[in-house]
Amino acid sequence: MENKLAIIGLGYVGLPLAVEFGKKIETTGFDINQSRIQDLIDGVDRTLEVGSDELKQASKLTYTTKFEEIRNCNIYIVTVPTPIDEQKQPDLEPLVKASETVGKVLSHGDIVIFESTVYPGATEEVCVPILEQQSNLTYINTDNCDQVLKGFYCGYSPERINPGDKEHRVTNIKKVTSGSTPAIAEKIDNLYKKIITAGTHKATSIKVAEAAKVIENTQRDVNIALINELALIFNKLDVDTEEVLKAAGSKWNFLPFRPGLVGGHCIGVDPYYLTHKAIEVGYRPEMILAGRRLNDDMGSYVAKQVIELMTKKGIHVVGAKVLVMGLTFKENCPDLRNTRVIDLIKELSDFNCNVDVYDPWIDKEEAKKEYDITPVDTLYDGEYDAVILTVAHDEFKEMGVSKIKRLGKSEHVLYDIKYILDANEVDGRL
Amino acid sequence: MENKLAIIGLGYVGLPLAVEFGKKIETTGFDINQSRIQDLIDGVDRTLEVGSDELKQASKLTYTTKFEEIRNCNIYIVTVPTPIDEQKQPDLEPLVKASETVGKVLSHGDIVIFESTVYPGATEEVCVPILEQQSNLTYINTDNCDQVLKGFYCGYSPERINPGDKEHRVTNIKKVTSGSTPAIAEKIDNLYKKIITAGTHKATSIKVAEAAKVIENTQRDVNIALINELALIFNKLDVDTEEVLKAAGSKWNFLPFRPGLVGGHCIGVDPYYLTHKAIEVGYRPEMILAGRRLNDDMGSYVAKQVIELMTKKGIHVVGAKVLVMGLTFKENCPDLRNTRVIDLIKELSDFNCNVDVYDPWIDKEEAKKEYDITPVDTLYDGEYDAVILTVAHDEFKEMGVSKIKRLGKSEHVLYDIKYILDANEVDGRL
Numbered sequence A, B: 001m002e003n004k005l006a007i008i009g010l011g012y013v014g015l016p017l018a019v020e021f022g023k024k025i026e027t028t029g030f031d032i033n034q035s036r037i038q039d040l041i042d043g044v045d046r047t048l049e050v051g052s053d054e055l056k057q058a059s060k061l062t063y064t065t066k067f068e069e070i071r072n073c074n075i076y077i078v079t080v081p082t083p084i085d086e087q088k089q090p091d092l093e094p095l096v097k098a099s100e101t102v103g104k105v106l107s108h109g110d111i112v113i114f115e116s117t118v119y120p121g122a123t124e125e126v127c128v129p130i131l132e133q134q135s136n137l138t139y140i141n142t143d144n145c146d147q148v149l150k151g152f153y154c155g156y157s158p159e160r161i162n163p164g165d166k167e168h169r170v171t172n173i174k175k176v177t178s179g180s181t182p183a184i185a186e187k188i189d190n191l192y193k194k195i196i197t198a199g200t201h202k203a204t205s206i207k208v209a210e211a212a213k214v215i216e217n218t219q220r221d222v223n224i225a226l227i228n229e230l231a232l233i234f235n236k237l238d239v240d241t242e243e244v245l246k247a248a249g250s251k252w253n254f255l256p257f258r259p260g261l262v263g264g265h266c267i268g269v270d271p272y273y274l275t276h277k278a279i280e281v282g283y284r285p286e287m288i289l290a291g292r293r294l295n296d297d298m299g300s301y302v303a304k305q306v307i308e309l310m311t312k313k314g315i316h317v318v319g320a321k322v323l324v325m326g327l328t329f330k331e332n333c334p335d336l337r338n339t340r341v342i343d344l345i346k347e348l349s350d351f352n353c354n355v356d357v358y359d360p361w362i363d364k365e366e367a368k369k370e371y372d373i374t375p376v377d378t379l380y381d382g383e384y385d386a387v388i389l390t391v392a393h394d395e396f397k398e399m400g401v402s403k404i405k406r407l408g409k410s411e412h413v414l415y416d417i418k419y420i421l422d423a424n425e426v427d428g429r430l
Helices: A014-022 A032-040 A054-057 A093-105 A122-135 A182-193 A204-237 A240-250 A272-278 A287-312 A342-350 A362-370 A394-406 B014-022 B034-041 B052-057 B091-104 B123-133 B184-191 B206-237 B241-248 B270-280 B287-312 B341-350 B362-369 B392-408
Strands: A007-009 A026-029 A061-064 A075-078 A111-114 A151-156 A175-177 A200-202 A321-325 A354-358 A384-389 A407-418 B005-008 B028-029 B061-064 B076-078 B111-114 B153-155 B175-177 B200-202 B319-323 B354-359 B384-389 B408-418
Touching: A007 A014, A014 A026, A014 A054, A014 A061, A032 A321, A054 A394, A075 A093, A075 B287, A093 A111, A093 B408, A111 A122, A111 A182, A111 B034, A111 B175, A111 B384, A122 A151, A122 B354, A151 A182, A151 A204, A151 B076, A175 A182, A175 A204, A182 A200, A204 A240, A204 A272, A204 A287, A204 B206, A204 B270, A204 B384, A240 B206, A272 A287, A272 B014, A272 B206, A287 A384, A287 A407, A287 B206, A287 B287, A321 A342, A342 A354, A362 B175, A384 A394, A394 A407, B005 B014, B005 B091, B014 B028, B034 B061, B052 B287, B052 B384, B061 B123, B076 B091, B111 B123, B123 B153, B123 B319, B123 B408, B153 B184, B153 B206, B184 B200, B184 B270, B206 B270, B206 B287, B270 B287, B287 B354, B287 B408, B341 B354, B384 B392, B392 B408
Parallel strands: A007 A026, A007 A075, A026 A061, A075 A111, A111 A151, A175 A200, A321 A354, A321 A384, A384 A407, B005 B028, B005 B076, B028 B061, B076 B111, B111 B153, B175 B200, B319 B354, B319 B384, B384 B408
Antiparallel strands: none
């Protein structure tokens, strides 16, 4: 039987995947966001991950918001977001809703592949029961695949999309695959091999694949947390962190992480999925949660450092005008998801500073909607008591120190989170 | 003036360094250990770091235990160990003693370079005052080097010796250098360049160089601790850690650390130097100390896992014979310093098991003296209720699963800390 694909969720993960499959296989892109679908039909990807030329190349890709239109598909790939709630617990609602939708259109022999980051076990503990209930079909897996059953299969193939990264794309990042039976694992592996030129790694089970994904970003989070901790120590010891990191970096196996805010949809989120599950089975992670605490505190730490530097220069904090340069969670992309620049802004506002945010990359409506922030359009010289470089957008690097310093009043504080400027050009840095 | 070198301390660090310098410059190797000096005069290095051929090549190297014989030197390089005490606090006694010795023979214009791992600031806060007091000379540094002073200079150039590593040797590992004035930093840098083919990295200050060294091993320690924490979680979730690590390792930037015991003279020790100083200045490290706790607990954890597996198989724990294969802190070297296999042995003994230790690499007298352990010479088939592979010596890999399993009784537990065997060949692993 011919493969007919449905991609559920057309965000940062789903769209690039749908486009690649849509170059080769009949693919339907499904999203509940009507304006997103209309944009895509018009050839526009507001996430900037896929250019309009590439959208056109996906000649076998169609878009829909109607679940009835994916009923005739036989492979469903779910790429909805898996965020955390305000208590930093997994928010599985998008995944649950997607499972309900897919469950309604499932037929005997269909395959449902999840790409969303989850904790180990989530696919089979959370999604499968919903699929079974909605479809009235049986989940076919290694334990029952020798029986004659009317049922569906599952797979898990974690996304490794790196937003804004033009070098590592969906096709040239090796992809982990897995399936609920050996034969289906092989079929899913072959499916992805059609588009992934970097090859695949077939994991031994869905749970192993889920675990692999969640530890990738956890490892990154913990490594940045360690460097952040070192920065806190070295600030107290009056040693420049970057100079130490450069010296240590001369050793062949020193890992070149840098301090900073840890935001975004994955690094600052995925560890909470793993720790949620670990606590559920009776182990409270020490390293991972310490890393999360440290990283989550960095915005507030930087704000306090800036306030301290201001008071040392005799600048009044109350009513001070502070410019925050950069709101996205990483450089050179418009992605505002889970940006921790927010913590810095909030802390400065708590000190009664007036904060202006400037970011040439962001969608202003999104900034207003998500964070109630109205970014400034234009920068004026001599306006600010403090300027904080929070994101290393190329535009800020190109401005250089003189243009940036000119934005400050004659007496001002310049703080550089991202080592955009040299140490001797700024008043403080991580 | 011609350089005349003295190397203070001829252990794992000092001897390879003395040999390299001794090929080019008049060098005196000083150690307080009379039998070590006699061995070296006889052309034998019991640490196995330097072969007898290489010892001979160092034609300008002489050895002594008498400090009077290094009085005419003008550059002193201190390479004594910096261990921790039982409260896991820095034990600076060897460093203090070495500073006293050097202080007694210091002359105006001499340079003292420290290679021992310390916390940032230790050279100038601990060693320099001793040198000044013993020598009645002034420490010349950036703050006073424009004055005419009768004094000495200091430098810090951290060792990066990796015991047992035949690939990364003293000459081909890039070396960080630093000095108490810019001119002396340059001189020290040039001195090391004579022997380090991989080049040098001149740090901006002694403190930066000290900090760089201590974070290198801290980073490694924290990374292994994270993997150990993941192993604890995955054991509870009934997922094989190695399979997950392999799947995650298919991502381009996943770091290939593995779980295990963390022993040795540096990785398990250096982080305590940094945390000691951090706590002194008012910051209690979260990540680093969590990492130390986790890694220090692994020996006990493995013992409990083995006990659990034994009881599941109906094997009586009290009086059980357990074979521990490997006592060194790492594979294919005789280095017993700070081996954490000890914790495993202690925990098993606390459960009233009879533990045999087998290790073809170790010096038995040292094992007896340091740990009160008398290793067995010969292994007999059918002897053991449990066999634990603790160190990945090549000899154990060559034995293979059948020979290793034959050591056990008909019913036994085989546990593999180091992934020497395949998952399906053992009863448990990390």
